[in-house]
Amino acid sequence: MSTTTSNHIGRKISRIRELRGMKQETLAEAMGISQQSISQIEQSETVEDEKLEKVAEALGVTKEGIKNFSEEAVFNIIGNTVTNNDNAAFFNNYPTFNPLEKLMEAVEENKKLYERLLKAEQEKNTYLEKLLSK
Incomplete structure (x- = not known):
């Protein structure tokens, strides 16, 4: 109908x-x-x-x-x-960015965070060593 x-x-x-x-x-x-x-x-x-x-x-x-x-x-x-x-054309979704570039940006950001954390730990260790030597 x-x-x-x-x-x-x-x-x-x-x-x-x-x-x-x-x-x-x-x-x-x-x-x-x-x-x-x-x-x-x-x-x-x-x-x-x-x-x-x-x-x-x-x-x-x-x-x-x-x-x-x-x-x-x-x-x-x-x-x-x-x-x-099979109408798959309706579902062709392609990213508008390069996924590898995004991954590498995330890796670089993780490196920077790790370096900051490492520096903070080193400063803390230096401070503790000073306190113990007094």
Whole structure:
């Protein structure tokens, strides 16, 4: 059962909101209305243009984008842009830094800390030797 092929604007708004990872409360806050109002909008088959414009702005889409929204188009876009059959392309995360450089920075920092600790111990030993020789 496809709910977005019909012209039920409320369902389209709901689906776009879900695809954007947004809760009703978040959308309501962005629009300055209550969550119950968002629920009513999403249950409405039609929405007045002024209110639709505000919803579109809060969702970061155009009013026409909401009116013309179809899930089939979304899935076609995803299907046409992902060339890897196992969808692993979504999970290719590469660091924005050189891990070896970060490791070497940590090693250098550890060296400095060790040297400071060693110097503090030497000063403490010198101080204790002075006290014992008196």
